[in-house]
Structures are given as C-alpha cells and as structure tokens.
Amino acid sequence: MSPKACKNCGSSDIDVDHARGDAVCMGCGSVLEDNIIVSEVEFVETGGGGSSAVGQFVSSEEGARNPSFGDSHINGMGRESRAQTLQKAKQHINTLGHQLQMNQHCLNTAFNFYRMALGKHLTSGRKASHVIAACLYLVCRTEGTPHMLLDLSDIVQVNVYILGRTFLVLSRELCINAPAIDPCLYIPRFAQLLEFGEKNHDVAMTALRLVQRMKRDWMHTGRRPSGLCGAALLVAAHMHEFRRTVKEIVSVVKVCETTLRKRLTEFEDTPTSQLTIEEFMKVDLDQECDPPCFTAGLRKRKVQQLEIELKKKMDDVEDEIHGYEDEIDAELESSRPKLRGVYASYVKEGKTEIQHDEESEVPSTPTRKESDGGSQDEDELQAVAKHFGKDMCELTMEALLKLERRGLEEEEEEPEEQEEGGGGGVPKRKGPSLESILGPMPTASTLGLSESIGTCIGDGKENDGAADSGELDLSGIDDGEIELYLLDDREVKIKTALWMAENSDYLKEQREKAAKIAKEKELGIYKEKKPRGPSKKRDPIRASTADEAIGKMLEQKKISSKINYDVLKDLNIKPCPSPARSAESPIKKEPSAAAKLTGRSRHPARAPLSLSTPLSTLGKRLQPFITGQPNKKMAVEQVASSNPLPVPVGAPGGGGGGGGSGGAGAVVVVVESGPVHYDDAAAEDEEEEEEETCVSAMEMMGSNDYGCDGDYDDGF
Amino acid sequence: MDSSNDEALDIIITNVVATFRTRCHLNLRTIALEGINVIYKPDMGKVLMKLRKPKITASIWSSGKIICTGATSEDDAKVGARRLARTLQKLGFKVRFSAFKVVNVLAVCSMPFAIRLIDFTKKNRPIASYEPELHPAATYRIKHIKATIQVFSTGSITVTGPNVQNVASAVEQVYPLLFECQKPRCK
Numbered sequence: 001m002s003p004k005a006c007k008n009c010g011s012s013d014i015d016v017d018h019a020r021g022d023a024v025c026m027g028c029g030s031v032l033e034d035n036i037i038v039s040e041v042e043f044v045e046t047g048g049g050g051s052s053a054v055g056q057f058v059s060s061e062e063g064a065r066n067p068s069f070g071d072s073h074i075n076g077m078g079r080e081s082r083a084q085t086l087q088k089a090k091q092h093i094n095t096l097g098h099q100l101q102m103n104q105h106c107l108n109t110a111f112n113f114y115r116m117a118l119g120k121h122l123t124s125g126r127k128a129s130h131v132i133a134a135c136l137y138l139v140c141r142t143e144g145t146p147h148m149l150l151d152l153s154d155i156v157q158v159n160v161y162i163l164g165r166t167f168l169v170l171s172r173e174l175c176i177n178a179p180a181i182d183p184c185l186y187i188p189r190f191a192q193l194l195e196f197g198e199k200n201h202d203v204a205m206t207a208l209r210l211v212q213r214m215k216r217d218w219m220h221t222g223r224r225p226s227g228l229c230g231a232a233l234l235v236a237a238h239m240h241e242f243r244r245t246v247k248e249i250v251s252v253v254k255v256c257e258t259t260l261r262k263r264l265t266e267f268e269d270t271p272t273s274q275l276t277i278e279e280f281m282k283v284d285l286d287q288e289c290d291p292p293c294f295t296a297g298l299r300k301r302k303v304q305q306l307e308i309e310l311k312k313k314m315d316d317v318e319d320e321i322h323g324y325e326d327e328i329d330a331e332l333e334s335s336r337p338k339l340r341g342v343y344a345s346y347v348k349e350g351k352t353e354i355q356h357d358e359e360s361e362v363p364s365t366p367t368r369k370e371s372d373g374g375s376q377d378e379d380e381l382q383a384v385a386k387h388f389g390k391d392m393c394e395l396t397m398e399a400l401l402k403l404e405r406r407g408l409e410e411e412e413e414e415p416e417e418q419e420e421g422g423g424g425g426v427p428k429r430k431g432p433s434l435e436s437i438l439g440p441m442p443t444a445s446t447l448g449l450s451e452s453i454g455t456c457i458g459d460g461k462e463n464d465g466a467a468d469s470g471e472l473d474l475s476g477i478d479d480g481e482i483e484l485y486l487l488d489d490r491e492v493k494i495k496t497a498l499w500m501a502e503n504s505d506y507l508k509e510q511r512e513k514a515a516k517i518a519k520e521k522e523l524g525i526y527k528e529k530k531p532r533g534p535s536k537k538r539d540p541i542r543a544s545t546a547d548e549a550i551g552k553m554l555e556q557k558k559i560s561s562k563i564n565y566d567v568l569k570d571l572n573i574k575p576c577p578s579p580a581r582s583a584e585s586p587i588k589k590e591p592s593a594a595a596k597l598t599g600r601s602r603h604p605a606r607a608p609l610s611l612s613t614p615l616s617t618l619g620k621r622l623q624p625f626i627t628g629q630p631n632k633k634m635a636v637e638q639v640a641s642s643n644p645l646p647v648p649v650g651a652p653g654g655g656g657g658g659g660g661s662g663g664a665g666a667v668v669v670v671v672e673s674g675p676v677h678y679d680d681a682a683a684e685d686e687e688e689e690e691e692e693t694c695v696s697a698m699e700m701m702g703s704n705d706y707g708c709d710g711d712y713d714d715g716f
Numbered sequence: 717m718d719s720s721n722d723e724a725l726d727i728i729i730t731n732v733v734a735t736f737r738t739r740c741h742l743n744l745r746t747i748a749l750e751g752i753n754v755i756y757k758p759d760m761g762k763v764l765m766k767l768r769k770p771k772i773t774a775s776i777w778s779s780g781k782i783i784c785t786g787a788t789s790e791d792d793a794k795v796g797a798r799r800l801a802r803t804l805q806k807l808g809f810k811v812r813f814s815a816f817k818v819v820n821v822l823a824v825c826s827m828p829f830a831i832r833l834i835d836f837t838k839k840n841r842p843i844a845s846y847e848p849e850l851h852p853a854a855t856y857r858i859k860h861i862k863a864t865i866q867v868f869s870t871g872s873i874t875v876t877g878p879n880v881q882n883v884a885s886a887v888e889q890v891y892p893l894l895f896e897c898q899k900p901r902c903k
Contacts, residue, residue: 149849164850177841180834181848218899221833221869222852291830291869486806487750496749499756506758 006032082118089114092132099155100136100147110139116174126166129156134167141178146189148226150254183211183225183232190229193252199240207236209281210267217270218291219263227255231263239277266292727887729823729880731786734793736816738780738801742809747776750807765800772796776804783819790818790880820876823883827871827891829898836867836897856893858886865890871898 005012011027018040023033042054090111097107113135117123123131133152140147149167153160171178191204210232214220220228230253237244250257267273269292272280487495500507543549550568744763748756755764763776770792774784782800787793797816805811833854837846844867846854853866853874863877863886873890877883 161850164847168845168847168850172842172845175842180837180846218830218869220848222848224849226849297870486803487752492750499749503756503758510758 006030085118085123086111086115089118089128089132092128093136096132096136096152096155100151102136102139102145102147106139106143106145109143110135113138113170113174113176117170120173122170122173127158130158130163130166131170133158133163134170137163137167138171138174138176138178141181142176144179144185146185148186148254150226181225183215183220183228184208186225186229187211187232190226190233190252194233194237194244194248196237196240196242199242203233203236203240203242206239206281207232210235213270213272214267217267217272219266219270221291223263224255224259226253227259227263229253230255230260231267234260234264235267269295725825725827725887725891727823727825727875727884729788729821729883731820731822732788732790732793732818732880733783733785733820734787734790734797734816734818735781735783736797736801737814738782738804738809739812739814740780740810742776742778742780742804744776744778747804747807751803765803767796767799770796770799772800774800776800790821793818818879820878821880821883823875823880823887825873825875825887827873827894827898829895829900830871831867831869831894832897832899833867833869836893839897840893856890858889861886861889867894 004014006014006025006027008030009025009028011025013026014023014032015026016023016033016036018036021034021036022031023036024031043051044054046052093107093110093114097110110132114123114132117131117135133156137147137149137152139145149160149163153163156163170176187207188204191200191207196203207229211220211228214228214232230249233253234244234246234249246257246260250260253260543552554565554568744756744758744761747763747765748754751765753766753768755766757764761777765774765776766772767774770788771786772784772793773786774782774796776782782797784793784797784800787796794816798813801811801813833846837844837854840856843858844854844856851866853868856865856867857863858865861877861882863875863882865886866874867890873887873894875883875886877886
C-alpha cells in the first residue's frame with residue numbers, strides 16, 4: 001500500500017522501491033513505509049550457486065512480531081497482551097490436563113479451542129478458570145475420554161452446573177457438536193478404581209453388557225451415566241463373586257447411595273433381572289421396557305383412578321350411613337321427654353351448634369381462650385388478636401365462625417338482656433352471613449366476613465388518595481374487594497408495632513449506617529461509592545537505580561495502609577532491619593504485583609520490604625512454616641515471582657538479577673544473591689511464595705547485616 | 717401432524733409473568749405496613765404482594781416497577797396487574813398504569829408417546845442440546861420465535877416463550893420432530 005501523500009510535507013511525490021521495500025517521500029525525505037510486504041517472489045543467488053527466495057518469515061503466532069515495523073509500537077503492546085493471555089491459558093490447560101492424565105494431543109486441541117473462544121470474545125465476563133475447564137471438557141467429549149464434568153469441577157472447585165453452563169455456551173458458539181455421553185465409556189475407568197485384580201477385564205465386560213441391557217430398557221435417558229455405571233458394576237462384581245459394598249462404589253462413582261439403590265430397584269423391575277447369570281451372558285431378551293418414570297407415571301395414574309373410584313364408593317356408603325343416622329335421631333327425638341321453660345330455646349341452639357360443628361372442622365382451642373373476652377365483639381376480637389399475635393383481619397375463617405357461634409349463643413342465653421352497643425346488632429347481622437359462608441367459595445366468604453368485621457370495628461376506610469390514574473382502566477375491578485386488601489388505621493398501628501419488633505435488627509443497622517454517613521459528611525471524609533471504571537493500565541517504570549524505582553512505584557501505586565513507607569525510605573540509607581507492620585498482606589500483594597510487572601526493576605522494591613519484616617510481626621499462620629534454608633527459598637521466591645514473565649526467566653542468575661539490582665547498591669543486597677535455582681512447581685502459586693518469603697525473612701532477621709555474602713556460595 | 721390430529725394436544729399454561737410501571741415512586745414501607753398479604757424484603761429492596769383472585773404474586777420496587785407472576789393466562793395477568801395498581805392507588809400513591817407487557821409464558825404439554833432423547837438431539841444439532849450430567853431434559857431453542865422447549869424422555873415437554881401465541885407455534889413446530897423420534901410403547 002503506497003500512500004499518496006506524505007504525512008510530513010504533504011508532497012505527493014513518493015518513491016516506492018519494491019526491491020528495498022521502502023516508501024520514501026521525495027519532498028522531505030522521510031521514510032513513510034519500511035519493510036513493505038510484497039506478493040512477488042524474488043530469488044537471490046546464494047554462495048555456492050544455489051538460489052533462495054527473498055523475504056522474512058512472519059510468524060502467525062502473536063508476540064513473535066518484530067516491533068521494528070515503523071509506527072507499530074502501539075500495536076506491539078496490544079499483541080503482547082494477547083500473547084500473554086494465551087501463554088497463561090496454555091499453562092493452566094497443561095496443569096489441569098496433567099492432573100487429569102490427558103495426553104498432549106488433547107491438551108493441544110484444548111488450547112486451540114481456547115484460542116477460538118478468545119477470538120470470538122467468549123472469555124470476557126467469564127472466569128478464566130471456567131473457560132479453561134470448559135475447553136478441557138469439550139476435548140474430553142470430542143475425544144471420548146472417560147472424564148466427567150464432575151472430575152473437572154472437583155479439581156477447579158467450581159459448581160458443576162456453572163461449568164456446565166459455560167461448556168454449553170462454548171459448544172454452541174464454537175459450533176462443536178460433542179457426541180452424547182455413553183455410560184459404556186466410564187466402565188473401564190471405574191472398574192480400574194474398584195480394583196478387581198486379574199478379573200478386571202471380565203467384570204468390566206459383564207458390566208458393559210449390563211449397561212447395554214439397561215440402555216435397551218430405557219433406564220439411561222435423562223439419567224447421569226455414572227449412576228448407571230455404578231449399578232452395573234455392583235451387579236457385575238457380585239456376579240463374579242467380588243464383595244463390593246454400596247459405599248465403596250459410591251465413593252468411586254460419585255453418586256449418592258439413594259440413586260444407586262434406585263437404579264438397582266429399577267433394574268430389578270426389568271425382566272432381565274430374572275435371568276440367571278449364565279442365561280444373562282448368553283441370551284439377550286428381545287423385549288424392551290418403558291422408561292421407569294413412564295411406568296411410575298402409569299402406576300400413579302392407576303392409583304389415582306382407584307382412589308377416585310374408592311372415594312365414590314365411600315361417598316355412597318357415607319350417604320347411606322347419614323340416612324340411617326337421621327332416622328335414628330328422629331326416633332330418639334320422638335322418644336325423648338320434652339323440656340319446658342327457659343332452657344327450651346337453649347336446647348334448640350345446642351342442636352344447631354352440633355350441626356355447625358360437623359360442617360366446620362374447628363380447633364377447639366380458640367373457644368377456650370376466647371372465653372376471656374367480654375360480650376362485646378370488639379373486645380373479643382381484641383383478645384383473639386392479642387392471643388394470636390396477628391392482625392385482626394388475619395383471623396381464620398374458623399376462628400371467625402367460632403366467634404359468630406358464640407355470639408349467637410350469647411344472644412340465646414340472654415334473650416331478655418339488652419345487648420350493649422352494637423354488640424347485639426352485630427351477631428344478628430352475622431347470622432345470615434354465616435349461612436352464605438357455608439356455601440362453597442371460601443375466599444369470597446372470608447372476605448365477606450372480614451368486611452363485616454371491618455365495618456363493625458373500625459371507622460370508615462381510608463380515603464382514596466389523590467389517585468388520579470388517567471390511564472388506569474377500572475373496568476372489571478371490584479373496588480369493594482380491593483378495599484379489603486387494605487388495612488385500617490388501628491390495624492395499621494398493630495401491624496406497624498409487630499413489624500418494628502420483627503425487624504428491629506435491620507432497622508438498627510440502617511440507623512447506624514445513616515449516622516455514620518452523616519458523621520463522615522460532617523467531617524468531610526464522606527466518599528460516595530462510585531462504580532469502578534475499567535482499571536487503567538500502568539506504564540512500566542523505567543528507572544536506572546532501585547531507589548528511583550521505589551520512588552516511582554510509590555508515586556504510582558496507591559498508598560497502602562499496611563505498608564510502612566518510612567521503612568522503605570529508610571532502607572535506601574541503611575540496611576539495618578526496622579520493624580514493619582503486618583507483613584502478611586504486603587508480602588501477598590507484592591508477589592501478585594510482581595506478576596503484573598513487566599520490568600525487573602521492580603524486584604528491588606519488593607525484596608527489601610519482605611526481608612526487613614521481622615517474623616514476630618508475621619501472622620501466626622506463617623510462623624509454623626519457618627524452616628531452615630532460607631536463602632535458597634528466598635531465591636526461589638525471586639525466581640518464582642519472575643516465572644510469570646516469560647522472557648526474563650530465560651535470563652536468570654547473575655545476569656538478570658545482578659543487573660536489576662546492581663544499581664541498588666548497599667540496599668538490595670538480597671536481590672544480588674540472585675535467583676539460584678528454579679522451582680517450577682512454585683510457578684503460579686503465590687501462597688507458596690508467601691511462605692517461603694517469610695522463611696527467608698526470618699533467617700535474614702537473625703543478622704544485622706543482610707549477610708547475604710554467604711549466599712554467594714550457593715549462587716551459580 | 718400437529719394438534720389437528722385425532723387426539724388434540726393439551727397445552728396447559730401454568731405461569732404468565734408480566735411487568736408494568738406505575739410511573740411514580742412508591743414508599744415500600746407504607747405498602748408493607750398498610751397492606752394485607754405483603755412481605756417486605758428490605759435487603760432485596762422490594763415488597764411481595766400476593767393477591768387471592770387472580771392468584772398472583774407481585775414484586776414491587778420503589779422505583780415503581782412491578783413484576784407479576786403466577787397468573788394462568790394473559791388476561792388474568794392483566795386483570796391482576798390492574799387490581800394491584802388499584803390497590804396501590806388506594807394506599808395513596810399517584811399510580812398510573814403504563815407499559816404493561818407480558819414477558820414470559822410457561823406452558824406444559826404431554827405427548828402421548830415417549831421420546832428418544834439421544835436420537836432427537838442428534839437429528840437437531842445444534843438447536844437441541846442434551847447434557848444428562850446436568851439436566852435430564854433435552855433443550856431445544858427456537859431462535860426466531862424466541863421459545864425454549866425442554867423435552868423429557870417421558871414425552872412431557874415444557875415450553876417457555878414471550879407470549880402464548882409463540883408458545884403454541886413452538887409446540888406445533890416441534891411436534892413433528894418429536895414424532896420422528898418417538899419410542900413406541902411396549903406394554
């Protein structure tokens with residue numbers, strides 16, 4: 001692509017030389033393009049008479065690009081990030097894969113999947129570990145290895161379903177159709193774990209046959225394959241006279257006991273279970289079965305039908321019995337001596353009471369407690385409400401019925417007495433409503449009751465508020481019914497009290513929070529919680545001495561409350577150890593910070609701090625890990641923290657460490673000891689780094705001087 | 717091929733979810749204290765109000781957004797929503813009923829035959845996905861009508877979609893596919 005005009009002088013006279021691969025402006029002489037990519041193939045004579053093609057190989061791998069392409073420095077940074085991501089992913093995949101004993105081919109495929117996912121932007125918004133695990137599982141499925149999603153989730157310590165979701169998304173987006181899981185795949189693996197010794201193969205074969213039989217009997221659709229395998233292996237083991245308990249199988253197969261037993265029962269229901277062992281090995285029944293849930297459904301339906309029929313019969317019988325009862329009652333009545341006088345009406349009322357008792361199943365307790373209430377309905381309800389601790393309108397239908405009956409009772413008991421207030425009027429009014437209640441619609445009746453109670457007790461309902469809806473179409477809405485959904489003033493008060501009591505803890509918290517915010521506002525420290533924007537990328541610090549580096553880092557990095565910066569500054573001057581505060585977090589922070597650094601010049605900043613931390617200030621957690629050999633471990637920490645950086649690892653030892661720390665002079669003596677030897681396992685594990693750091697620190701603390709001179713012997 | 721068979725398929729709608737807005741700020745505490753059948757969840761910042769008829773549970777936020785779930789038909793959902801708005805009106809808020817939208821409809825349907833899930837998944841990749849380790853049903857997503865169908869091996873299916881029409885057409889679409897992969901009953 002030859003540009004038409006020069007950027008610097010605007011001249012359009014540009015000389016493009018394909019042989020040199022340059023584009024030069026003739027006006028100002030600036031080189032506009034360098035190393036132009038051409039599609040011609042040229043040949044040059046090599047010494048000896050041969051000819052070779054002219055050109056450079058540009059690798060398609062990110063990160064290998066030579067950043068001398070004119071103005072592509074910015075591009076270079078972006079590519080490097082991508083390369084880093086891929087590198088990290090590759091490492092993770094390899095680690096996980098080795099734990100699962102997968103071969104290299106699978107791991108490479110998994111890495112390819114990851115790369116595809118990265119290209120399609122599927123990794124953003126998801127935890128890297130999830131995506132990597134999903135890629136691995138994808139490979140397992142496509143290759144047909146006997147790895148379950150459960151295994152992966154065990155290793156990564158993530159919920160299976162979350163992994164599953166990621167896996168599904170990946171397989172959908174990458175259009176990879178993983179073949180369905182076959183339980184037969186898992187049999188050899190589980191058989192191995194169950195240790196059948198020499199007969200392993202035979203047992204496995206038998207179990208395989210069983211599973212195939214189960215498949216034909218439709219036990220495997222919709223079920224976890226591991227459950228089926230477990231059941232098959234149990235039966236196979238027993239068939240070959242091995243004793244394996246359910247517990248052992250459960251621990252291998254990772255389903256729960258109940259599932260295993262269920263599968264066994266289902267298998268028992270199939271006709272195959274009736275065959276003897278020899279028959280089973282030879283014959284394969286043609287008949288297939290329905291899936292077990294299907295049969296279970298059918299059974300349920302049958303049972304239900306039976307129940308309905310039974311009920312019908314019962315009803316008939318009941319009616320007959322009622323008929324007999326009535327007749328008997330009538331007979332008794334006619335033969336009973338009649339009572340006269342005051343109690344006549346009472347007896348009648350007693351009968352209706354019995355009727356009501358029959359028709360409504362009521363708990364007897366309310367009556368007893370209600371006996372405390374006065375004759376006034378209001379007081380009664382008050383008492384009831386108090387006892388139940390609920391709102392009045394939340395009284396159950398039964399309770400209300402009870403009340404009504406009592407009211408009626410009282411009325412009958414004192415027919416001559418004047419009822420006070422509206423008490424008398426109310427029961428009378430309630431009489432008819434009871435009848436309507438004993439009809440079918442329970443909801444309507446309860447509402448009806450509460451309405452009547454509401455109107456007796458409280459004042460009128462609250463006013464309809466301003467409530468200018470404009471757009472609210474009220475057709476078909478029964479206002480009366482809606483009003484029932486609202487509580488009265490008194491009711492509101494009661495409910496408020498109850499609610500406050502219930503939620504006192506929460507309210508207290510809120511008040512404290514508000515008080516705190518108000519105080520902070522006064523003091524002017526109040527910080528609004530802002531949503532975190534994207535974290536900005538920090539430029540790598542370029543410093544010639546360690547002091548500079550420390551200074552710049554301190555400026556850049558946010559001030560931490562856990563690091564005693566005075567100590568840091570002191571360190572530049574004299575190497576005597578000075579106490580630093582809680583070292584745990586800084587130690588933890590630094591290795592992690594190290595992972596993100598691109599320049600080795602950061603190391604000096606970290607190392608001294610960790611050294612100067614007296615162990616006494618380190619948490620109890622770290623103290624037990626203190627052992628000998630601190631220097632080497634220190635070195636390991638150095639190396640380990642540098643491991644995440646792909647490039648610098650290649651240049652360890654005196655060169656890199658010495659160079660980076662050389663300028664530190666007296667201060668960072670430790671760094672000069674340099675990375676002695678690697679410990680690959682410690683690569684990404686910051687926890688280990690932490691422990692090893694404190695080990696070294698302790699030893700260092702023993703001597704006034706940093707005394708690393710002795711370490712030089714260990715260095716290479 | 718579809719429900720115009722001899723045996724018509726019963727599509728039973730079990731749940732309709734709808735949202736609407738009241739266009740005014742609501743004081744949740746007032747609602748909680750003065751309404752019946754309300755549950756106040758201060759940590760989630762909402763109030764649950766349950767209506768009896770139609771049987772609806774509504775989540776009410778202080779911004780005025782309300783989600784109603786539990787209705788058995790679209791009309792029911794609308795009636796319930798209006799009723800709810802009326803109740804809030806009576807509590808004293810300047811409620812306007814706007815932006816009513818049925819968001820999700822869940823229906824259940826039962827086929828008269830069992831289904832071979834593995835076959836079904838194989839034939840309909842990648843639209844269908846079946847992961848027995850995770851869920852016993854095969855999931856079939858129809859993108860253009862935005863419906864999701866979960867197919868169980870017993871022959872019952874659950875369909876979710878943005879409205880009843882979509883749900884019905886989804887069932888019609890999927891029926892022939894299921895018919896192909898059916899498993900004849902043995903007993």
